[in-house]
Amino acid sequence: MRAITVPEPGGPDALVWAEVPDPEPGPGEVLVEVRASAVNRADLLQRQGLYPPPPGAPAYLGLECSGVVGAVGPGVTGWEVGQEVCALLSGGGYAERVAVPAGQLLPVPAGVDLVDAAALPEVACTVWSNVVRLAGLRAGETLLVHGGGSGIGTFAIQFGAALGATVLTTARAGKHDRLRELGATHAIDYREQDFVAEVQRRTDGRGADVILDIMGASYLGRNVAALATGGRLVVIGMQGGRKAELDLGALLTKRATVAATALRSRPPEEKAEIVRGVRDEVWPLVEAGKVRPVVDQRLPMAEAATAHRLVEGDHIGKVLLTTR
Numbered sequence: 001m002r003a004i005t006v007p008e009p010g011g012p013d014a015l016v017w018a019e020v021p022d023p024e025p026g027p028g029e030v031l032v033e034v035r036a037s038a039v040n041r042a043d044l045l046q047r048q049g050l051y052p053p054p055p056g057a058p059a060y061l062g063l064e065c066s067g068v069v070g071a072v073g074p075g076v077t078g079w080e081v082g083q084e085v086c087a088l089l090s091g092g093g094y095a096e097r098v099a100v101p102a103g104q105l106l107p108v109p110a111g112v113d114l115v116d117a118a119a120l121p122e123v124a125c126t127v128w129s130n131v132v133r134l135a136g137l138r139a140g141e142t143l144l145v146h147g148g149g150s151g152i153g154t155f156a157i158q159f160g161a162a163l164g165a166t167v168l169t170t171a172r173a174g175k176h177d178r179l180r181e182l183g184a185t186h187a188i189d190y191r192e193q194d195f196v197a198e199v200q201r202r203t204d205g206r207g208a209d210v211i212l213d214i215m216g217a218s219y220l221g222r223n224v225a226a227l228a229t230g231g232r233l234v235v236i237g238m239q240g241g242r243k244a245e246l247d248l249g250a251l252l253t254k255r256a257t258v259a260a261t262a263l264r265s266r267p268p269e270e271k272a273e274i275v276r277g278v279r280d281e282v283w284p285l286v287e288a289g290k291v292r293p294v295v296d297q298r299l300p301m302a303e304a305a306t307a308h309r310l311v312e313g314d315h316i317g318k319v320l321l322t323t324r
């Protein structure tokens, strides 16, 4: 089969579409004939040699895919050859085939195109596990989504709105109209405006109940300032650095919580549990049309370098890579 390989870490041109050995599904695994994968920010770091795959994960890039079941390994029940699926991966999605633990497979939601389904597993699992399971967002609360135009952000805005939350988001100004269409009540231009003041203004001084943050250190103090009493800040990205000072006094007074999580390094059992939660609680919203894949562009897998340049620049939602 062919896969995107990285003979030498570096810029987008380090990505090479090359012939590699076929994967074999082991016990409890399913072989997926990949139709599409999606670019995640983590892939840019892996390409640069800064985010090696966890032990046991396929060496190639790609944290999610859609496709058709090509074979099932020993002990797998509930999945059949020929079935259309999408999957949360620990790696290996930028390839024609990938072997994946059966617990990380999802059916393609009714009404979603097979290629577009590749845009869903990573964002659905990340957003549901953090915003619902960890932070416990409830209808009527306010959710602040940083980076609303990202793959994660475009999903989180729709999901938060579908759950009945008021959704505020930060993004560069050119993306605001689209983010309001997706369900954001208000978009904040983080380059020109003070997001803490904007959140306070839009919540009558109460603050946000839940913040989904991708910036990390550079936003920590401001995020705590923007939290409501009893608020929950969940950090899932460190685009603004990893080390910052935290004023515990500010947290304590608000009885607020700060948490941080990563999906990729979780053991397969935890991933399977999250995938089950997504199937039960998110897929019905997708099938009802309340949450849709947001796809910026589709490109052939061999043009992965162009796709990475797009994700490093200006895009809204996901950039997909297709095998044909």
Ligand SMILES: NC(=O)c1ccc[n+]([C@@H]2O[C@H](COP(=O)([O-])OP(=O)(O)OC[C@H]3O[C@@H](n4cnc5c(N)ncnc54)[C@H](OP(=O)(O)O)[C@@H]3O)[C@@H](O)[C@H]2O)c1
Residues within 6 Å of the ligand: 039, 040, 041, 042, 122, 126, 146, 147, 148, 149, 150, 151, 152, 153, 170, 171, 172, 175, 190, 214, 215, 235, 236, 237, 238, 239, 261, 262, 263, 264, 311, 312, 313, 314, 315, 317
């Ligand atoms: N922990 C986990 O399990 C997990 C899983 C998946 C993703 N993530 C993280 O989630 C983040 C989004 O991932 P992705 O693949 O969806 O990324 P992406 O599509 O590449 O988007 C990155 C976004 O960052 C935004 N941004 C840059 N500077 C900003 C700032 N100062 N304030 C607000 N937004 C800013 C950009 O918005 P503009 O274009 O508007 O500037 C862009 O939309 C990444 O940090 C990724 O590592 C974490």
